Amino acid sequence: MDLKKTLQAFCVVSSAFGLLATAGYAKEAEHSTHTEGTGKVCEGFGPQTPRDIDSKVGENKRLFSLAPGYKDMNLCNIHFHVNAEHKAKDFSIYAGEGEHGHGGGYQCNDTKNLTKKELAPVDVKEGCEGVKPGDTIEVHWVHSSCDVTPGKGLGSCLSDTCANPDLRVETQVFLVVNDPEAMDFGAMTYDGNIVNGLHQAKSLPGNTGIPVEFPGSTTGPKYTQETCSPLQVTWSVRPQCAKIDIRSLHAWCKDNVFEEDHAHGVRQLVTDPKLLSEIK
Secondary structure: OOHHHHHHHHHHHHHHHOOOOOOOOOOOOOOOOOOOOOOOOOOOOOOOOOOEOOOOOOOOOOOOOOOOOHHHOEEEEEEEEEEEOOEEOOEOEEEEOOEOOEOOEEEOHHHHHOOHHHHOOOOOOOOOEOOOOOOEEEEEEEEEOOOOOOOOOHHHHOEOOEOOOOEEEEEEEEEEEOOOOOEOHHHHOOOOOEEOOEEOOOOOOOOOOOOEEEEEOOOOOOOOOOOOOOOOEEEEEOOOOEEEEHHHHHHHHHOOOOOOOEOEOOOOOOOOHHHOOOOO
16 A cells, blocks of 8 residues: 555544544544443454453454564654543543543542642643643553654654554553652653664653553544444553653643644543453
């Protein structure tokens, strides 16, 4: 498939990440339809994402090889979603279905225990649109097997000579707080750094539990249990929330190579075993 057709195919999937690979970013306008309990699920697709990572159950029979570890791949994109798309013991407060993918998903359990100081508003004129102390976000570091340079959209994850890459998403759920002592997002971003010839983030969270790894798909509000994503993605989701300093997040949104400036919408949790892979 030539690059133009490949990018067109990626555009269909890219909204699942809250991105548009060719036309730039757009805030999600797709309706997310609640399907749990309807009995209607898409057929013929590979395993889907997001999921409850504490449950290993999965009956989807379509298999594909897991992508290499992120240190053996090129970082191609970083973006984040408002609330957690995945569910785990540490982020299990249901936020509801939301509207157009915004406001749904799950919140960190510590949301209910934040202090007034941690919840104090910040006066920031430029930064992550709509993000405030007390919010939960899920950050995705997208990695590609292609020889590419990090940039805007999923188009940065492929090239003329690499149109069908392995994709891996390293994932961390954060609780946004007004606290300079919390984790600094600037320490986990990309600033042109190369490690062993590969584009890499400065660092990834290493103290939030052993990541749960599984084969799945792209995410985002366009997809439901009735409308599945066709892309194959290896996921690595850390099971514990971490507090992130809101000022460091705003500083990144103000200036980053990915042109990210807002949190993207979430896809509803996939619960039907026929749409999930078995976690080994």
